[in-house]
Amino acid sequence: MERLSKVRHNAIMVIGLLIIPVLYLVLMWDIRSADPNKQRIYLHNQHVALAIEAYTLIYTNMPGVLTETVDDTNTLARASEVIIRTLLGEDALRNPTGTAFMEPPDASKTHPGAFKDLWSQQHLIRLDDNRDGKIPMGGRSINSPAVIWSIGPNGKNDWGRKDDIVYPR
Numbered sequence: 648m649e650r651l652s653k654v655r656h657n658a659i660m661v662i663g664l665l666i667i668p669v670l671y672l673v674l675m676w677d678i679r680s681a682d683p684n685k686q687r688i689y690l691h692n693q694h695v696a697l698a699i700e701a702y703t704l705i706y707t708n709m710p711g712v713l714t715e716t717v718d719d720t721n722t723l724a725r726a727s728e729v730i731i732r733t734l735l736g737e738d739a740l741r742n743p744t745g746t747a748f749m750e751p752p753d754a755s756k757t758h759p760g761a762f763k764d765l766w767s768q769q770h771l772i773r774l775d776d777n778r779d780g781k782i783p784m785g786g787r788s789i790n791s792p793a794v795i796w797s798i799g800p801n802g803k804n805d806w807g808r809k810d811d812i813v814y815p816r
């Protein structure tokens with residue numbers, strides 16, 4: 648009986664010693680494969696999402712212009728500039744108190760409302776304009792008050808698919 652218990656104990660030890668390096672390798676692989684540029688863009692998108700949330704708390708409506716039904720990327724980019732200007736407190740109509748809900752992006756210093764990704768493309772924003780809790784994106788639906796994305800290194804808006812970097816994921 649005692650011998651059996653010792654065998655079991657040794658077996659557990661061996662399994663444990665095998666699992667630890669495997670877990671370590673999986674973790675390291677995950678850390679190394681995470682692209683820091685994409686992580687940074689994702690955080691920028693998240694930053695805008697939080698600013699939109701703060702705006703809706705104060706003003707009880709969505710900032711900017713209609714975006715949910717806009718299918719043209721250039722039109723959406725212009726609407727996204729209006730939203731960024733609003734969040735920066737630079738749009739007296741949509742943000743009459745002039746409250747800044749986010750830090751100004753570098754690009755906005757020369758072009759008001761500009762919020763560019765690493766490939767100099769405007770971050771795109773879609774808001775839940777009809778307040779039904781979801782936003783259509785490239786044939787699917789995202790349950791969020793706002794979706795913010797970079798069109799990614801291919802320079803083409805894939806509506807959250809392919810190389811686009813989207814918040815929320």
Ligand SMILES: [Ca+2]
Nearest residue numbers: 775777779781
């Ligand atoms: Ca909606």
Ligand SMILES: [Ca+2]
Nearest residue numbers: 798799803811
């Ligand atoms: Ca893309």
